[in-house]
Amino acid sequence: MGSTSAHSNEGSTSTDEAPNRGGLGRRDLIKRSAALGLITVPTMSFLSACASGGGGGEGGSQTKGKVSKDNPFGVAEGSKVEVVVFKGGYGDDYAKAWETAFDKKWGTTSSHLGTQEITGKLQPRFNAGNPPDVVDNSGAQQIKLDVLFKSGQLSDLAPVLDAPSLDDPTKKVRDTLIPGTVDQGLQGGKIVSLNYVYTVWGLWYSGKLFKDKGWTPPKTWDEFLAVCKAAKDAGIGGLAHQGKFPYYINVAIMDLIAKLGGLDAMKAIDNLDPKAFVGSDAAKQSVEAIYEVVEKGYLMPGTNGLTHTESQTRWNQYKAAFVTSGSWLENEQLKTTPDDFDMKFLPMPLLPGSALPFEAIRAGAGEPFIVPEKAKNKAAGQEFLRSMLSKEWSTIFAQQANSLTIVKDGVDAGVQLRPGTKAAVDAVKAAGDNTFNYLYPNWYSEMDVEIQNASNELMAKRIQPAEWLKRAQAAVDKAAKDPNSKNNRRD
Amino acid sequence: MRKGQYQFVTGFLLAPMALYLIFVIWPYLQTIGYSFTDWKGQSQTFGFVGLDNYAALLEDNVFLQAIWHNILFLVFIPVITILLALFFAFMLNAGGRGGAGGVTGIQGSGFYKIVYFFPQVLSLAILAVLFGAVYRSDQGGLLNGLLVKAGLVDAGRPVEWLNEPSLVLWCLLAVVVWHGVGFYLVLFSAAMQSIPKEIYEASLLDGAGRAQTFFRVTLPLLWESVQTSWVYLGITAMDLFVLVSTMTSGQFGGGPDHHSEVMATVLMRNFLYFGKSGYACAMGVVMLLLTLILSVVTLRATRRERIEF
Numbered sequence: 038m039g040s041t042s043a044h045s046n047e048g049s050t051s052t053d054e055a056p057n058r059g060g061l062g063r064r065d066l067i068k069r070s071a072a073l074g075l076i077t078v079p080t081m082s083f084l085s086a087c088a089s090g091g092g093g094g095e096g097g098s099q100t101k102g103k104v105s106k107d108n109p110f111g112v113a114e115g116s117k118v119e120v121v122v123f124k125g126g127y128g129d130d131y132a133k134a135w136e137t138a139f140d141k142k143w144g145t146t147s148s149h150l151g152t153q154e155i156t157g158k159l160q161p162r163f164n165a166g167n168p169p170d171v172v173d174n175s176g177a178q179q180i181k182l183d184v185l186f187k188s189g190q191l192s193d194l195a196p197v198l199d200a201p202s203l204d205d206p207t208k209k210v211r212d213t214l215i216p217g218t219v220d221q222g223l224q225g226g227k228i229v230s231l232n233y234v235y236t237v238w239g240l241w242y243s244g245k246l247f248k249d250k251g252w253t254p255p256k257t258w259d260e261f262l263a264v265c266k267a268a269k270d271a272g273i274g275g276l277a278h279q280g281k282f283p284y285y286i287n288v289a290i291m292d293l294i295a296k297l298g299g300l301d302a303m304k305a306i307d308n309l310d311p312k313a314f315v316g317s318d319a320a321k322q323s324v325e326a327i328y329e330v331v332e333k334g335y336l337m338p339g340t341n342g343l344t345h346t347e348s349q350t351r352w353n354q355y356k357a358a359f360v361t362s363g364s365w366l367e368n369e370q371l372k373t374t375p376d377d378f379d380m381k382f383l384p385m386p387l388l389p390g391s392a393l394p395f396e397a398i399r400a401g402a403g404e405p406f407i408v409p410e411k412a413k414n415k416a417a418g419q420e421f422l423r424s425m426l427s428k429e430w431s432t433i434f435a436q437q438a439n440s441l442t443i444v445k446d447g448v449d450a451g452v453q454l455r456p457g458t459k460a461a462v463d464a465v466k467a468a469g470d471n472t473f474n475y476l477y478p479n480w481y482s483e484m485d486v487e488i489q490n491a492s493n494e495l496m497a498k499r500i501q502p503a504e505w506l507k508r509a510q511a512a513v514d515k516a517a518k519d520p521n522s523k524n525n526r527r528d
Numbered sequence: 529m530r531k532g533q534y535q536f537v538t539g540f541l542l543a544p545m546a547l548y549l550i551f552v553i554w555p556y557l558q559t560i561g562y563s564f565t566d567w568k569g570q571s572q573t574f575g576f577v578g579l580d581n582y583a584a585l586l587e588d589n590v591f592l593q594a595i596w597h598n599i600l601f602l603v604f605i606p607v608i609t610i611l612l613a614l615f616f617a618f619m620l621n622a623g624g625r626g627g628a629g630g631v632t633g634i635q636g637s638g639f640y641k642i643v644y645f646f647p648q649v650l651s652l653a654i655l656a657v658l659f660g661a662v663y664r665s666d667q668g669g670l671l672n673g674l675l676v677k678a679g680l681v682d683a684g685r686p687v688e689w690l691n692e693p694s695l696v697l698w699c700l701l702a703v704v705v706w707h708g709v710g711f712y713l714v715l716f717s718a719a720m721q722s723i724p725k726e727i728y729e730a731s732l733l734d735g736a737g738r739a740q741t742f743f744r745v746t747l748p749l750l751w752e753s754v755q756t757s758w759v760y761l762g763i764t765a766m767d768l769f770v771l772v773s774t775m776t777s778g779q780f781g782g783g784p785d786h787h788s789e790v791m792a793t794v795l796m797r798n799f800l801y802f803g804k805s806g807y808a809c810a811m812g813v814v815m816l817l818l819t820l821i822l823s824v825v826t827l828r829a830t831r832r833e834r835i836e837f
Contacts, residue, residue: 156800163570180570184803188571280665280691281777334684339672342665342688342777351666483802486778490785493777497691497784 100414109200109423110416114144118417121159122173124151126365127234127404131437132173135421135430142424145417155179163190168409170418174230175404181482182230182405187521191229192410197419198228203427210426218402218443221474225524231422232402233434235441237382237461238288238363239398244379244456246355254383256395258326261359261386265335268358274337276330277357278496279345283489285361286327286496292385292399293323295473299392307476307527309517315510324495324502326388331498341496345369353378363403367457368439380457382464396467401474402443477516480525487512556816562809569805581810591811594782594789595818597697601704601765601790602822606758609705613712614754616644618742620713621720622728641717644710652707656774659703663689663775690776693787700771700788704764712757719753720746755830759823766819767792791815 102113118139122132129151136147150169152158156178162168163180168190174180185191198211198219211219215235222230247254250271255261265275279285295303298319306313314320330336337357340348345362346369352360353373360366367380374380384398406425408418424430431447434440439458441448454462465472478485491508494500500508516522563581567574585591620637650658662670665688672689675681689699723746731741747754769792777783779801782793791811799808 160570160800164572166572181801181803184568185570187803188568188573190570280688281783283777337666338684339664339666339669339686339688342663342691344660347664347666347668351668486797486801490778490783493691493783494785497688499693499785 099412099416101416108420110196110419112143112145112417112420113414116145116414116417118145118147118171118414118421119150119169120147120171120421121150121152121155121169123155123175123179123404124153125176126368127434127438127440131434134433134437135425138430138433139417139421139424143417143420153178163188163409163411166411167413168411170408170412170414171421172407172409173233173404174407179405182224182407182479183482185407186224186229190410191224192408192412192415192418194222194228194231194408194419194422197231197408197422197426200419200423203424203429210423213426213445214443215402215445216470217472217474220527221402221476221479222405223476223525223527224480225521226526230405230407231425232405233425233442234365234402234404234438235400235443235465236363236365236403237398237400237464239292239361239385239464240289240359240383241352241362241366241457242359242381242383243352243355244381245375245377246358247381248379252358254381255386258386258388262329262333262335264358265330266333269335273355274340274357275335275359277337277340277343277348277352277360279343279348279361280341280493280496281344283493283496285345286492287489288363288399289361289385290323290327290492291475293326293388294319295399295475296385296393296397297323297388297391300473302392303473303475304527306513307480307525309481309513309522311510311514311517313510313513314506320506320509321502322388324505328495328502328505331496336496341493349373359383364458364461365403365440367455380455380460382457382460384464384468393471393473396464396469397471397473398464398468399474400465400468400472476525476527481516481522484512484516487515559809559812562806563813565806567806567809568803569799569808570803574806577806581807582814584807585810585814588794590786590789591791591794593786594791594794597788598766598768598790598818600697601701601768602762604701605704605708605765606761608701609708609712609761610754610757612705612709613716613757614747614750616640616709617713617716617720618738618746621717622741622746641714644713646710647707648710648714650707652770653774655703655707656771659699660775663699665689665691690788691784693784696776696784696788700768700775703771703775704768708761708764712761715753715757716750719750723749751830751832755827758830759826762822762826763819766815766822769793769796791818 100113100116102108102111102116104111118136120132120136122129129149132151133149136149139145140147150158153176155172155174155176159168159172159174160180163185174182174185182191199209202208202210202213204213218232218235219228221232222228224230242254246252250267252264252267253260255264268275276289278289291303291306294306294317298305298317302317302319304310305317337348337351340351340357343351349360349362349366349370350373351357353370353375364382367374370380384396387395406422408415408422412418425434425442426444428444428447428449431442431444432449432452434442435448435452439455441458441462488509491500491505491512495502495505562574564576564578565574566577566580620633620641622633647655661668664670664672666686667673667676667683669686669689672681672686676683676686681687687695690696727745727749728741731745736744768790772788772790772793773781773796775781776788778786778793778797780793780796782789782797792815795808795811795815798804798811
């Protein structure tokens with residue numbers, strides 16, 4: 038493009054150019070091509086971001102060794118295994134420890150990459166058809182699973198789940214896991230991701246603050262509002278949330294809906310029911326309950342605009358009674374939490390007439406591990422996942438990352454837990470079978486984002502609960518129009 | 529140029545041209561190709577959908593709103609930045625009235641010149657963090673802290689700068705202007721210094737004041753610099769991806785509720801997060817067309833007779 042201007046004779050100059058007539062002056066040539074270049078470069082960078090690396094498609098030959106009873110997938114000795122993990126709140130030391138153990142057992146050579154830029158590093162490789170063998174596809178820059186699945190990039194993990202467990206070969210792997218946790222990896226009726234870390238969601242508070250102020254942890258919504266009021270009277274906020282990321286306040290809203298309306302209310306949303314929000318009493322009452330917190334001024338001042346770290350740090354400084362989050366909170370806030378903070382977990386308090394008991398919590402698995410369909414050493418990838426689900430590796434994870442895994446009783450009793458993690462473990466025990474978890478954020482990214490936007494508006498008092506319900510329902514209806522949504526269904 | 533010179537020039541340009549073709553033009557063409565498909569961005573399987581993506585764009589309120597925001601930026605960023613930069617540059621170079629008839633800047637202009645350039649050395653990422661702290665939505669924020677101390681804002685209801693639909697665009701605009709003024713000030717300063725002092729002296733002798741010197745002498749002689757700046761700033765206004773995506777809420781920014789959305793943020797969200805990559809490519813093509821139209825219009829509209837000196 039830059040060069041064409043050199044040949045054209047149109048231009049801003051008509052006088053003083055006599056000696057150069059018929060061509061262009063050196064100054065003009067450089068100036069004009071520079072100007073045109075400048076115009077095009079910034080837009081180019083955007084467009085080229087869209088362009089693919091080209092080519093690809095061919096998976097190449099897959100490495101495979103001999104299949105035996107101890108080697109159900111046929112890991113080839115001396116083969117290469119490539120592992121990419123999200124290096125976030127859990128670090129990546131656990132993965133390095135796993136890889137060492139894996140290489141020792143199978144005589145493989147594994148290569149390791151710990152990164153936060155999953156999309157940036159891996160999208161070109163998926164496109165080119167040479168993805169790694171195991172990926173922990175997590176974090177803010179994860180490649181959305183629904184997108185990967187629709188592009189045929191994820192392998193079905195049923196063979197791994199149906200293989201014999203390393204701890205007890207008479208059992209299948211899937212029977213050694215906490216019930217319901219593998220469902221989190223469902224896409225179009227298949228389990229395509231292994232969500233490895235067991236997480237609980239709800240409200241968190243400081244045991245110390247509550248003791249000092251003489252507050253009791255609330256069990257009902259009215260008690261919750263009373264504590265918020267007491268907090269406000271004491272000059273601090275009642276509820277803090279991570280306003281810049283409305284994901285967190287949606288935890289509170291959606292938990293209330295599920296606890297009030299029961300599992301049917303939750304499934305109605307996941308299954309894109311035409312009455313998931315508008316026409317659902319549970320949804321209406323829950324959103325109105327949350328809005329009451331806003332209207333009465335019980336939010337921590339400014340919390341709507343804060344990031345997760347800003348907001349949670351304020352909470353660590355005793356500026357708010359409660360904060361919404363998942364059980365990664367303790368690990369995330371390790372540095373800013375005072376030693377005597379005594380972090381505690383609280384299941385979402387109950388609205389009158391709730392279908393589920395107070396102890397019921399949203400619990401489920403996070404941190405999706407995948408084996409790409411086009412991985413060169415798929416067998417090793419599958420074996421890697423099977424090993425992750427052994428007690429040995431699960432304990433390694435608990436030690437290195439200070440969190441629980443989906444393996445049932447997967448941590449040696451000797452491991453010392455921090456107060457917040459211990460509170461989470463106790464909550465899981467108390468909840469028993471009363472756990473629930475939403476699947477729509479994994480299935481419908483767009484709908485999730487639209488509901489988050491509506492929640493952001495609600496918390497800022499710019500829309501009313503009725504409008505929130507309308508917008509959430511519109512997002513559901515829009516997702517239902519996509520023919521692919523027929524493949525996702527939970528009963 | 530004499531015959532044969534084109535070939536000579538072309539010879540030197542071969543390598544850069546090849547790089548340009550491979551890394552700029554080819555991805556460009558690919559993007560245009562992808563914009564006619566339902567590509568999801570994660571594999572090489574996709575179907576041809578013709579102009580469906582473009583038709584959908586026309587009904588995409590979020591994208592249309594984003595274009596509107598870009599246009600707002602397009603008007604305000606260049607105007608405000610250039611006016612401020614021109615004013616400061618004039619004061620630094622020819623605004624002084626000290627000495628015996630000499631044309632100098634105001635006192636301490638050397639110092640100011642350096643200070644004004646400071647923002648330009650900061651990368652956009654640092655800028656985002658810095659202004660994140662300025663606009664922070666509780667008392668920990670610089671603005672809120674000051675306003676609360678001054679008693680203008682209730683501590684219980686701080687201004688949520690970047691979470692207010694009516695404020696967020698202006699907050700972003702202020703960052704861009706703050707960042708840009710220093711650079712254009714230096715640019716205009718350099719241009720002003722190449723203006724012969726005799727012209728100023730002559731106008732001074734004729735009794736011209738500051739305003740007259742500026743509008744009758746400085747501005748016309750700086751016109752080419754202003755024109756270039758306008759194109760530069762116009763391009764900044766069409767992009768703004770880094771600032772918006774890091775400072776505002778939402779996936780790749782654009783919040784609250786799409787009130788700070790620009791084309792680039794909508795594009796990225798659709799491309800990476802929603803997996804509508806073909807659709808996002810169509811947005812990229814629209815962005816390209818708008819930018820091209822903009823630059824042609826700007827260059828034509830500001831064309832004037834050049835004054836040689």
